Amino acid sequence: MPHSSVLMRRHPRAFTLVELLVVIAIIGVLIALLLPAVQQARExxxxxxxINNLKQIGLAAHNHHDTFLKFPAALYNHNNGYAPNNESDQIGPNxxxxxxxxxEQSALYDIFEVNENNANTVDKWQRDVTLPNGQYARAQEIPAYMCPSDAASKTPYSGVGGNWGRGNYAANGGFGSWxxxxxxxxxxxxxxxxxxxxCFTVNKGRNMAxxxxxxxxxxxxxxxxxGEVDTDQRGVWAMGVSGSSIVNNFSRGDCHGPNDKNGNSDDVYDCQDFADGTGGCWExxxxxxxxxxxLHPGIVNVVMIDGSVRSVAETxxxxxxxxxxxxRDGVPYQKP
Structure with missing residues (x-):
């Protein structure tokens, strides 16, 4: 009967507002649960x-040692010692x-035309690094020198002529006056x-002995x-001064260990505190x-002189x- 068949026909039932809100809430909870796992996987x-970058740097240092029978110097400069602030007449190749x-950056190295340590190394560097090709070379971001966890803007350093590229690895100058x-x-x-x-000092490369x-x-x-602003020279890979490409972890005074949270722990010329509150400097x-x-949670990575990489807890x-x-502190039993 046509009339009864019409009565039996049903229209599709839509979601109610309450059901829709419940579905949205469930999806939100799932995203909230999954997001930390995704972030952890990315980190x-x-x-x-x-770690791979540090292994590459360690291998590069060993190849340098095999070639020249020594590691490179921390930097070359005129006064055979401390390079105050960021004065250009003190800074040579690092x-x-x-x-x-x-x-794998021979072409970039050739632009600088750096010689081995001799009387005119610093003078020649200062000429080459300020010429157009040198300005191009010093502005580059070297993949092996950059940690992908550092989310700071890679704004070039504006001091000493400007246009200095950034990096994330620094040579060990000891825990005193490097x-x-x-x-x-x-x-x-x-x-x-x-x-x-x-392992590194001024104008002299140390050897394994x-x-x-x-x-x-x-x-x-x-x-x-x-450094998070253009006037902060921390992380400038081609500049051989503290905080740029050299660390000397005093473990005394204001400096108490890796990822130090003390606001005065970095004694670096013209630096500024990190915006995330994880430690700053004596400006x-x-x-x-x-x-x-x-910026790895709770740790800092280091490559040891034998080429092995360790993740050191900030505690x-x-x-x-x-x-x-x-x-050569004479107390190797203190080492982990």
Missing amino acids: AARRSQC WAVKLLPFV WNDGESYTPNGYSSSVNSDG AVTDGTSNSVLVAEVRI GCTNTQAVARS IDQPTWAFMHAI
Whole structure:
């Protein structure tokens, strides 16, 4: 019967407003649960890339040692010692420039035309680095020198003529005055003074024989964070000063370990505090110290002199952290 068939026909039932809101809420909860896992997976990938970069730098340093029978100097300069602030007449080529041929950047290295250590090395560098080709070369971001976890804007450093590119790795200058050999300091939490020499110093490349504590016990290169404004010279890969491409983790005074949260822990000329509140600097000072830093949660990566990479917890005790940066402190039992 046509009439009854019409009565039995049903229209599709739509979602009610309440049901729609419940579905949306469930989807929101699922996203909230999944997002941290996605972020952790991404950070794990970034951390893995950072570790690979450090392995490449360690291999490059070993190849340099095999070629020249020594590691590169931290930097070359005129006064054979401390380079105050960022004065251009003090700054010559640094370790990161010297390793360019060993990290597949020979073409960039050739632009600088750096010679081995001799009387005119710094003068020639100052000419080449200020010429158009040198300005191009110093502005480059080297993949092997950049940690993907550092989300800071890669704004070039504007000092010393400007247009200096950024990086995230710094040579270990020890835990004292990296520009002086043979100095001794007493780390925070330790009872006696020990030799504080790191693997890198001024105008002189050290060799393996100098590492009497053992190459697996001493840091070669550590992570460093990029300055967040153009006047902050932290993370400038081609500039051989504290915080740019050199760390000397004093483990005394204001500097207490990796990823130090103290607002005065980095003594770097014209630097500014990090916006995320993870530590800052003593502004307006001379370049005397900068601590190893990273944006990896809870750790900082370092490559040891033997080429192995370690993820060091930022809670490491201060004497151990100091001794990891000294190549002949005489207390290797303190090393993890």
